[in-house]
Amino acid sequence: MIHRLWSRAAASVSAAALAAVLLAPTTPALAQTAPAAADPAAVVAAPAGSGPRLWVVKDEDSTLYLFGTVHVLKPETPWGSATLDRAFASADEYWFEIADLNDAAGAVPIIQAKGVSPDRPLSSLLTAEEQADLDAAARSIGATAAQLDPLRPWFAALQLAMASITKAGYLPQNGGDQVLHARAAATGKPIKGFETMPQQIGFIADMSEEAQLAMLRSGLKEFDQAPEFLGRMVGAWSTGDVDGLDVLIGQEMKAESPEMYEVMLTRRNTDWTNQIVTLLEGSGTAFISVGAGHLAGSDSVQAMLAKRGVAVEEVRD
DSSP states (O other): OOHHHHHHHHHOOOOHHHHHHHHTTOOOOOOOOOEEEEEOOOOOOTTTTOOOEEEEEEEESEOOOOOOOOSSSSSTOOOOHHHHHHHHOOOOOOEEEEETTTTGGGGGGHHHHHSOOOOOOOOOGGGGGHHHHHHHHHHTEEEHHHHTBBBBBBHHHHHHHHHHHHHTBBBBBHHHHHHHHHHHHTOOEEEEEOOOOOHHHHHHHTTHHHHHHHHHHHHHHHHHHHHHHHHHHHHHTTTOOOHHHHIIIIHHHHHHHHHHHHIIIIIHHHHHHHHHHHHSSSSSSEEEEGGGGOOOOOOOOHHHHTTTTTTOOEEOO
């Protein structure tokens, strides 16, 4: 079994939340420059005959497009398409995991409240071997285990994961949701969110300490391979391999940490499905963009909609 819980966690929260983790003031050694806003005119060309999947839900007076993104990408990743552009342009409003993807500051209070616990440092939770692995990982990105010691396991895990991933060139500002959010903002049409920033960070911060430690330990075991694993996820997503994406994100997360799977995918997908069903009761066209892992597998948003009697079809050229 491949140990990549923190990469999957990074794939399961929005670019806004990931940027907030990068910018959090609790660990100065890991703090990074604020990500540049995505270019509203950015268009990334997709190779002919491939590209991320796009789905649509329709009734008599509503059309809802569903598109999955990866929240951190290299700028050269091919993922755009004429089909995607047409669907996006036709929307009356846009839905993202979080409405304001650039409000990283909004996450600071919850990170300060739930990301740090000096009275229960990491050194009291990890074995000597794990502490050594933590120090080695931290030093590879310019920090030390001592600097991470006051952090809760979830926060230390995401800080290390994001520092490693961004060092390899995967950046939140290049993520699909950031680019599409910038395009949506440029249209002047309404932008809405399924969740708030505090809610989203709270999901992972409120996991049991056992689940948080499992995420941290699994990442430390193969720290150097996190960018390679993310590259595999991006490759599956960018070529439309939904089944492969489900294996890499959903199935292995479910096997390694049922609690994380329930918190980060099943529970949220259920809530989003309820909101989408409510949207269908209205009228008009909406473009919905969420993390690609939420649109893959037996507990995907599409599967949950189908169980509610809502037909979901793939959009093809």
